[in-house]
């Protein structure tokens with residue numbers, strides 16, 4: 001197992017018992033389910049725990065992303081520019097600043113195909129003239145998206161991938177100082193559960209940084225957005241007020257927001 005993440009305490013997402021380590025795999029002492037670790041992929045797979053929270057909407061979302069993963073990067077870029085009127089440069093700047101502000105292990109929730117992470121790490125390295133040394137745990141529920149992230153981030157020494165549900169995180173409370181969630185909350189069905197879980201795994205005053213797509217304020221996009229919700233690639237069509245209320249309800253204190261077209265870049269303290 002990666003030395004860089006040995007300090008992180010993994011726990012059963014259902015029974016909340018610390019895992020026992022068995023031949024590199026994690027085993028819950030109560031429900032006896034096993035999460036497998038693949039050294040060659042540097043992947044922890046919590047697949048046996050994914051059904052605990054499964055809903056029809058999550059199944060639709062996971063299916064949509066397994067198709068989407070085939071050509072995710074160009075489609076996401078086209079959507080960002082044409083539908084949400086955002087700039088890729090602004091998104092990458094915010095993401096790379098997140099690496100700059102980090103201390104210790106970083107949990108990147110809903111990492112997707114990792115393309116944006118790679119660009120942001122490159123920008124960080126260019127600015128600070130050194131690569132990011134912090135352990136980076138990229139978490140996603142979709143194996144297809146995660147496999148792409150593993151390829152895209154294969155050169156990042158401290159990267160490990162975690163297949164798990166953001167609404168049922170396999171970590172002890174207060175495990176992280178930094179959690180990122182770029183483009184995740186509008187995709188995760190029942191995002192309030194993911195928000196509460198992220199709050200739980202952050203230490204007090206730990207930081208959440210990320211982005212979320214908000215309802216575009218042009219009527220022409222309305223029909224397209226409804227289609228995305230139908231397909232499952234978009235689960236919640238947030239207004240700015242709804243999203244900020246969700247953050248507050250989970251216990252977060254807002255530090256800053258920045259608009260990027262109709263997307264919102266944000267930073268909040270636990």
Ligand SMILES: C[S@@+](CC[C@H](N)C(=O)[O-])C[C@H]1O[C@@H](n2cnc3c(N)ncnc32)[C@H](O)[C@@H]1O
Pocket residue numbers: 058061062065076109110111112113114115116139140141142145164165166167181182183184187188189
């Ligand atoms: C729009 S992509 C974001 C990808 C990347 N962070 C980016 O900004 O390009 C949303 C991701 O959320 C993931 N996702 C959806 N539901 C999830 C859940 N319950 N737990 C973890 N990830 C989930 C999808 O599989 C997808 O990869």
